[in-house]
Amino acid sequence: MTVTPRTALTIAGSDSGGGAGVQADLRTFFANGVHGLVALTAVTVQNSLGVQGFSEIPVDVVTAQIKAVAEDMGVDAAKTGMLATAEIIQSVAKTLDEVHIGRTTDTPFVVDPVAASMTGHALLREEALEAIRTELFPRATLITPNLDEVRLLTGVSVTDAASQRTAAEALLEFGSQWVLVKGGHLCDTADCVDLLTDGSAIIELSGPRIDTENTHGGGDTMASAITSSLAKGADVPTAVAEAKRFIERCVMEAYPLGAGVGPVSPFWRLANPR
Numbered sequence: 001m002t003v004t005p006r007t008a009l010t011i012a013g014s015d016s017g018g019g020a021g022v023q024a025d026l027r028t029f030f031a032n033g034v035h036g037l038v039a040l041t042a043v044t045v046q047n048s049l050g051v052q053g054f055s056e057i058p059v060d061v062v063t064a065q066i067k068a069v070a071e072d073m074g075v076d077a078a079k080t081g082m083l084a085t086a087e088i089i090q091s092v093a094k095t096l097d098e099v100h101i102g103r104t105t106d107t108p109f110v111v112d113p114v115a116a117s118m119t120g121h122a123l124l125r126e127e128a129l130e131a132i133r134t135e136l137f138p139r140a141t142l143i144t145p146n147l148d149e150v151r152l153l154t155g156v157s158v159t160d161a162a163s164q165r166t167a168a169e170a171l172l173e174f175g176s177q178w179v180l181v182k183g184g185h186l187c188d189t190a191d192c193v194d195l196l197t198d199g200s201a202i203i204e205l206s207g208p209r210i211d212t213e214n215t216h217g218g219g220d221t222m223a224s225a226i227t228s229s230l231a232k233g234a235d236v237p238t239a240v241a242e243a244k245r246f247i248e249r250c251v252m253e254a255y256p257l258g259a260g261v262g263p264v265s266p267f268w269r270l271a272n273p274r
């Protein structure tokens, strides 16, 4: 019998190195049995050593991609990654309202507020940070900043569990339903602890820190794993817990590729479907 899988839409940039951006999202959706849809926002020139530059896609082409897939195929959950400019962010926000994606609709929406690559190269023009805060966060079911993004967005430097909680509370003020403060960059701890909260529930997701240099695409893979679970009907705490187990194994199986940082790997899931 033919079964049509659930669909997940990524609104994000391309990584020519194939480990982050829409490439990470699509391989994560595929590994989790979800059909991936794409609205490409930018093309980066990127490899394991970093980002050499990028060119954004014209705004009307970005929004036309969203409308084309949402109106014909339907979207069970959506996420954003690299959005590049304030103009793209504003138009994406307006279009998501038109196609009924976001926290006040039946279609969950995850915002990964990508500001820079892990090598420190900007993926967002500076004036666009405010647009992420005001246009996207209020529409988000969940936001998933890493610690650098937390500092840029709130001014809070997370150094321990207490400041991680303070940062999460500050981020909730911007209007998303849930906040996940990822702790992958809290390097002096033996565990990787991510903090999830909606203001009433506070959930710590803890797992062992895996010793590897190869974590390229980890944040994108985490956010798209959450989006996959949401597309399949999980609630937010369940989706984040499932994604945490998924990313741990992806980090464990990360492989060297190129002279710099290799990508996390979702391939193990293909041999271990649920």
Ligand SMILES: Nc1ncnc2c1ncn2[C@@H]1O[C@H](COP(=O)(O)OP(=O)(O)OP(=O)(O)O)[C@@H](O)[C@H]1O
Pocket (backbone or CB within 6 Å): 020, 117, 118, 145, 146, 147, 182, 183, 184, 185, 192, 193, 194, 207, 208, 209, 210, 211, 212, 215, 216, 217, 218, 219, 220, 222, 244, 247, 248, 251
């Ligand atoms: N060395 C590690 N071992 C285990 N889990 C990790 C490790 N590094 C990151 N993680 C987990 O991976 C997820 C992504 O976290 P991280 O904070 O690294 O995101 P990010 O900085 O957005 O990723 P990127 O490296 O793509 O920029 C989180 O759930 C985090 O706990």
Ligand SMILES: Cc1ncc(CO)c(N)n1
Pocket (backbone or CB within 6 Å): 012, 013, 014, 015, 020, 021, 022, 044, 046, 081, 082, 114, 116, 117, 118, 123, 216, 217, 218, 219, 220
């Ligand atoms: C295109 C793109 N999106 C996101 C990231 C962050 O991992 C990256 N390095 N490249």
